Amino acid sequence: MTKTSRALRILVSTSLIFAALPLGTAVRAQDIVASDDIAGGSSVFVFRSSRKKPQERSSSKAYVARGAAGTANRKRVNTYVAANWRTKRVPTLKKGPGTTAATAAAKRRIALSNTLTANADKMLDNKQFDQAIATYREALKQNPKNADATVGLSDALTAKGIETAGDINNVAAVPFLEEATHVKPQNDVAYAKLGEIYDANDQTEKAITSYEAALRINPGLIDVYVPLGLAYVKAGEIEKAAVYATKAETAGPESAESRYLRGLVLFHQNKNDMALASFDRAIVLNSDFVNAYYYRGQVLDRMEKDDQAVASYKKAVAKDPGFAPAWHDMGVVYYNTGQYQNAAGAYQEVLKNDPNDGEAHANLASTYRQLEQYSAANKEYWAAADASPKLKGDPDLHSEWGYCLGKTNEWDKAVAQTTVAQELSPTAIDYTNTGWAYYNAAEEDKRNNRAAEASANYELGKAFLQKAVVANPKLDAAYLNLGSTYNGLGDYQNAVNTLNEAVNLHNDWIIALNALGYGYRGMNNLSAAAAAFNRVLTLDGNNVNGLFYLGEVQFALGNKKEAKRLQQKLGSLNPSLAGRLSRILDGKEVLNNMKSVTNKIPFSFPKLPY
Helix, strand or coil, rough: CCCHHHHHCCCCCCCEEEEECCCCCCCCCEEECCCCCCCCCCCCCECCCCCCCCCCCCCCCCCCCCCCHHHHHHHHHHHHHHHHHCCCCCCCCCCCCCCHHHHHHHHHHHHHHHHHHHHHHHHHHHCCHHHHHHHHEEEECCCCCCHHHHHHHHHHHHHHHHHHHHHCHHHHHHHHHHHHHHCCCCCCHHHHHHHHHHHHCCCCCHHHHHHHHHHCCCCCHHHHHHHHHHHHHCCCCCHHHHHHHHHHHHCCCCCCHHHHHHHHHHHHHHCCCHHHHHHHHHHCCCCCCCHHHHHHHHHHCCCCHHHHHHHHHHHHHHHHHHHHHHHHHHHHHHCCCHHHHHHHHHHHHHHHCCCCCCHHHHHHHHHHHHHHCCHHHHHHHHHHHHCHHHHHHHHHHHHHHHHHHCCCHHHHHHHHHHHHHHHHCHHHHHHHHHHHHHHHHHHHHHHHCCCHHHHHHHHHHHHHHHHHHHHHHCCCHHHHHHHHHHHHHHHHHHHHHHHHHHHHHHHCCCCHHHHHHHHHHHCCHHHHHHHHHHHHHHHCCHHHHHHHHHHHHHHHCCCHHHHHHHHHHHHCCCHHHHHHHHHHHCCCHHHCCCHCCCCCCCCCCCCCCC
């Protein structure tokens, strides 16, 4: 379940990730907290919810009958089963048929059936189950009314089922046990064992049906109370689970299993303090109770006692290093509290035990994204989609994956993943991100002198971004990306119109103001360009884009002294870019003819460092 309270603590409402300036600058990821945050850039990626969206615990997987809990209850049920699989019965004294010639053949069949039954009884006592089953069947073939053979066959089938189930509750035992209940419908032992096998193999509804049948036949079968209650928890029927928790508590002495069941009921009723007390008591009664440590951690996590939750999860994995749910939820706590390196380690432990856990791969991918280990993140996103059909259809995963591929400069793949996200979720945000990927693919083409490819990618990006502004006329990021794409195409009039919309929606947004100034510069409207860049520097006097562009524009306007002042200030922030501006001011590098740049792809400045 999503931790709403923790989400509020993180204070993130929407996220914009800045990728490339008109100068080719890559800008660090930054959350937009409220609407007045500022940063530089001309292309933005919009996370569908939040860059720091809290991850979810694994409680939905209902790990309620595994680890110490499941083992203990299986032992209790098996103790009953082992003690009662053989029906205690007194051989029935049967009257033979009359002595007339007409009944002689029937008398012989009955006698043979009785002999076969006696032989089968000995085989069963000697645990020769297959031979006993075959012999009882032959006895019933000779005399279908042989009650002893009927009971014996049911017992033999039950014994064979128990043997086949073994310690792992192999489902291969089910046919034997089901036939045992058909032969003798009052076979409570077979029903109890069926319930256990179904429960161990996550066939919860069948487990409940079998356990209930056993109790209807034998209401005194108290060892079934706890496993039936746990099955009801797994099925989400908490009130019914509470009934069996009470029955277990009143039927016999206190046990770790009954306290654990009560703790689960209280946990699902959101009675955190009482649930914690129940799990603590279960641990007192059984210090190796892995599941109790695990759910104790979940309660503490819910109560936002993060350190204590992690400590409880660590106790669970100390008892059982392969207990993946505890590793998973430990990773969730670490992730949601910003301890990303620890989170990565926890998720890696999950994957050691289950390499095909798609959710763990996805969570690890997000963790690597937070650590800015984007290549590693891309591998995990791939593994998550490959392992889980559900995640393969999750637009969030493909969207985040597209962002990380952009960070590794794999723009063709970024286009592919953002396109998948957009196809799964055709919203304004997804159109915006597909446009973002195409825009940056075009910028990469331009840097590599692939003009035709750049133009094609700009056009593709433009189409998606136009859909975005239609789908949501209030999405500032869509207007920003569309305006930057128009700049890339040299369509400066449309760029200016669109970027003014972005600035109207997001007042004093430096990203948009820089791009707007660039558009005005492309139109040769130098006074408007200067005004936009001046506003950038009013908001952030150290903005290198604003300093460079304003210096260039001031030089073009003839304000050489002001241009020189801006160049000198730029020198302390970005010597490389300051050197470029100095060469322009000294006449050593030809300034682009601003009157001739309209409707052409604008020139490309060297990449700026952070």
